[in-house]
Amino acid sequence: MNLRNKPVDRRRLNAQDREAYRSRSRQSAHAKAKQRRGNWAWNEHSEKRTQEARPGSGGFTLGRSAQQQRLRNEGAEIARSKQLRNEGALYINDPR
Numbered sequence: 001m002n003l004r005n006k007p008v009d010r011r012r013l014n015a016q017d018r019e020a021y022r023s024r025s026r027q028s029a030h031a032k033a034k035q036r037r038g039n040w041a042w043n044e045h046s047e048k049r050t051q052e053a054r055p056g057s058g059g060f061t062l063g064r065s066a067q068q069q070r071l072r073n074e075g076a077e078i079a080r081s082k083q084l085r086n087e088g089a090l091y092i093n094d095p096r
Contacts, residue, residue, distance in 0.1 A: 003037070005030040 005026065010018050 003030060003033055 008021065008023070010021060013021060
């Protein structure tokens with residue numbers, strides 16, 4: 001896209017056109033168009049993200065190690081409760 005903003009010789013315009021001509025608005029429109037073109041070019045030619053974000057791949061959890069530790073703790077808790085049950089059963093069946 002080529003942008004042209006050549007200066008206009010206002011001496012060649014008639015009085016009505018000379019009043020209606022606003023060079024400042026032309027210049028700001030040209031500057032905004034250049035900005036839009038630059039942003040578009042930047043977005044088109046910048047490096048894109050190549051690694052996708054997948055659910056469960058990040059966040060504040062620790063992942064597999066945390067789950068393994070939870071399961072270890074749960075297993076230890078179950079083993080402890082079974083041991084306590086057995087000890088209680090020994091006292092119940094104790095002939096004393």
